[in-house]
Amino acid sequence: MGNGKVKVGIIGSKFEADIHAASFQLMPEEAEVVAVASPTPGNAAELAGRYGIPRVFLDYREMLREPDIEMVTIAAPNALHRQMTCDAARAGKHVVCEKPFAMTLEEGDEMIDVCRAEGVLLMYAEELFFTPKYVKAKEMADQGAFGKVHLVKQSEKHFGPHGDWFWDVSKSGGGVWMDMGCHGIAFCYWFLGRPKIESVYCQMGTYVHGDKTIGEDEVIGIIEFAGGALGMVEDSWARRGGMDDRIEVFGDGGVTYGNLHMGNALPTYSESGYGYAVEKAPSTTGWSYPVFEELWNYGFPQEMRHFARCVRGKETPQATGEDGRVVLEALCAGYASAGLGSKVALPYRPKGLRRPIDGWKGAAAK
Numbered sequence: 247m248g249n250g251k252v253k254v255g256i257i258g259s260k261f262e263a264d265i266h267a268a269s270f271q272l273m274p275e276e277a278e279v280v281a282v283a284s285p286t287p288g289n290a291a292e293l294a295g296r297y298g299i300p301r302v303f304l305d306y307r308e309m310l311r312e313p314d315i316e317m318v319t320i321a322a323p324n325a326l327h328r329q330m331t332c333d334a335a336r337a338g339k340h341v342v343c344e345k346p347f348a349m350t351l352e353e354g355d356e357m358i359d360v361c362r363a364e365g366v367l368l369m370y371a372e373e374l375f376f377t378p379k380y381v382k383a384k385e386m387a388d389q390g391a392f393g394k395v396h397l398v399k400q401s402e403k404h405f406g407p408h409g410d411w412f413w414d415v416s417k418s419g420g421g422v423w424m425d426m427g428c429h430g431i432a433f434c435y436w437f438l439g440r441p442k443i444e445s446v447y448c449q450m451g452t453y454v455h456g457d458k459t460i461g462e463d464e465v466i467g468i469i470e471f472a473g474g475a476l477g478m479v480e481d482s483w484a485r486r487g488g489m490d491d492r493i494e495v496f497g498d499g500g501v502t503y504g505n506l507h508m509g510n511a512l513p514t515y516s517e518s519g520y521g522y523a524v525e526k527a528p529s530t531t532g533w534s535y536p537v538f539e540e541l542w543n544y545g546f547p548q549e550m551r552h553f554a555r556c557v558r559g560k561e562t563p564q565a566t567g568e569d570g571r572v573v574l575e576a577l578c579a580g581y582a583s584a585g586l587g588s589k590v591a592l593p594y595r596p597k598g599l600r601r602p603i604d605g606w607k608g609a610a611a612k
């Protein structure tokens with residue numbers, strides 16, 4: 247095991263790659279980003295310029311040949327997670343894979359198996375496990391603040407993703423359930439102490455963005471956990487006004503509500519507008535709710551610091567490939583339940599699906 251700062255290579259150079267680079271810069275004592283790889287000429291160089299990253303590659307496989315890189319973060323479209331994870335592991339690099347974990351359960355199993363065989367860590371980038379407000383809620387729950395918790399809700403909503411590939415289910419695997427339902431499932435599972443998921447029921451549809459995608463833009467998911475607790479996950483790509491992310495926790499002895507953005511914002515009215523309010527907010531004129539310390543409030547820097555400390559053996563991974571695999575199984579069950587119109591029991595192991603949304607739309611859907 248090396249010492250000093252963990253040397254990191256980032257795959258991807260746009261939205262989430264920028265968050266990774268910024269996060270390592272915000273908490274620089276454990277890790278440093280030494281390389282970035284992205285295929286569109288100029289894009290990796292631009293990110294590198296912004297964050298002072300010394301090495302730039304067009305092909306991530308070349309970056310994987312750099313012997314000093316110990317950990318790779320994958321911030322590329324979902325359909326590439328499997329190949330990139332396995333390539334990085336075979337090059338002896340520890341892996342941080344973005345959500346959602348993979349396109350199929352077979353892919354997820356392969357990623358876990360290859361990382362285990364190569365003796366590298368496979369860490370799953372679910373930042374809600376590190377979101378300070380949500381961590382506080384879980385600490386209180388674990389101290390008994392709410393008595394026996396029977397219902398946990400998580401919801402994430404905005405008006406649709408920033409990149410074209412999200413709308414193309416062959417690259418994303420599905421719509422908003424795949425993209426943000428993965429956060430809600432992970433949150434409820436983690437919050438409740440990782441009980442087995444017994445069933446998933448989803449109601450979903452494409453209400454606003456049918457011109458762009460066959461993916462769903464509204465979903466309500468209900469998850470039954472062993473031990474009797476319920477998770478409720480509500481996600482939208484059809485909500486105007488920028489990002490909305492919130493939780494609710496109900497027990498026989500108490501309740502708590504967390505609104506990530508509105509709860510950390512300055513209620514603001516401006517005639518002229520200003521620079522930036524919050525992720526995906528369309529404007530800053532009139533009433534708006536600018537957040538401060540956005541990355542910190544989400545937990546991204548804390549998450550990346552934790553992963554680097556895991557590579558050094560200072561901490562044990564709190565968000566793993568196994569977590570990603572559990573969430574992916576629930577995603578698949580959710581799509582299947584929307585197709586059937588009834589809840590689907592877990593374990594759920596669909597055969598021959600290319601992507602989770604096929605459980606709802608059928609494999610023939612383009």
Ligand SMILES: NC(=O)c1ccc[n+]([C@@H]2O[C@H](COP(=O)([O-])OP(=O)(O)OC[C@H]3O[C@@H](n4cnc5c(N)ncnc54)[C@H](O)[C@@H]3O)[C@@H](O)[C@H]2O)c1
Binds near residue numbers: 320323
């Ligand atoms: N944790 C979160 O809250 C969060 C938020 C946004 C995105 N994500 C996840 O991060 C991943 C990337 O999403 P994004 O928002 O950054 O998308 P994006 O469209 O902004 O960027 C995608 C990046 O992938 C790169 N890429 C595409 N093909 C590649 C290849 N063959 N080799 C290397 N790089 C390649 C593109 O060049 C681009 O830089 C997705 O899995 C997404 O679900 C997570």
